[in-house]
Amino acid sequence: MTPQLRTQPGLADSAPGESHLTGEQFGELMAGTTEAAGGELALAEAHLLVCEQCAAELASLREAICVFREASNAYADEELRRRPRWILPERRSTSRSLMPAYWVAAAAMFLTALFPLQVLRRHNVAPAPAVATSNADRSAQSDEALLEDVNSEISATVPTPMQALADPSDDETAANSETSVPTSNQRKD
């Protein structure tokens, strides 16, 4: 089948019956598909030589897309330049070679942190037992005193709350206990 140019409905200025590039031919010319059917492409290109309208349209669209590409590329490049850079991981070989150094550094830091603790512990060895001893003595003394009190309370023949009241006729006792035992005086009255 012989390839033919068909009437292009998209062109408003085309005269009735005038043939122009089809959408597919236009697309092939724009996209530059080299593997297009040879006859079809050759016919389309031949048409461009004689049809100024199609040639102008193709050139205009190519120009617009070219400008679009350049503008969008420039815009994207500028936008990328404004963006913060990424920190990329180190290369594997470098990180492997530095691995022992990392371990040594970590061990050194650990030992450095441990050393002051050891020194502090040594300094605190002497005073610590003294404090502990004095605290133990103090608690032992208070315990003994408490036990003595308990013993004396238990060994008493009459518990303190049950002891006989003092004689109210005794002046000294009365004077001393006037305020403390008012109830007994009131009874006497």
Place this chain on the structure above:
Amino acid sequence: MGHEGVRMFPSTSLSLGAEARSTPLDDLENVVAMYQPRVFRFLLATLRDRDAAETLTQETFLRAWSARASFREDCSLATWLIRIALNLARDHTRTGRFRFWKRVSASAVDVADMAAFVPTREGSAEAQLIAQQQVAGIWESVAKLTSRQRSIFLLRFMEEMEIPEIATVTGLPLGTVKSHLYRALAVVRAQHNTHGATPRNPTPRSAARRDATTKETQ
């Protein structure tokens, strides 16, 4: 001058596959320096969000590093990285969270900002303005494409990949790639013509390019 801040690349990747065979990705620093701009450009044009593009660029290299043992070198490293980036972008755009943040994101790409990067060539201020309008027009029309058409369009015309390479990246048959590309071009072309961008008198540069094309074919 850019920001002086730095961002940590996840160090967990260091321990992965340490005993694997040697791959081009072992020299990650060089790989990133070489391909980061390209991956970022593609993701920025696909996602239209600067922060998302940066995050997924980083994720692309992390995935590539993690899976470097599976890189068989049956395609170029660039193709492999773009394939990873494309898959990540596809997964990202499927989430509802992306759709929400796309509406409200402060890091969304403003076409006016991009149009300001139109290369300055010899020509009048009017020509510069027309070029900026053309960029805005293409940007708008690309937004109308389906995600697959957009990816293929960007891979062809931004990354300047050949059709077989695009087929490798997308995992689609050649015919399907072409079909999507032609449909995408039809949309872009229609939008381009609607905005009256077709010059009645071709610019000298366009005419020169046409002459060159004609000579090549002859």
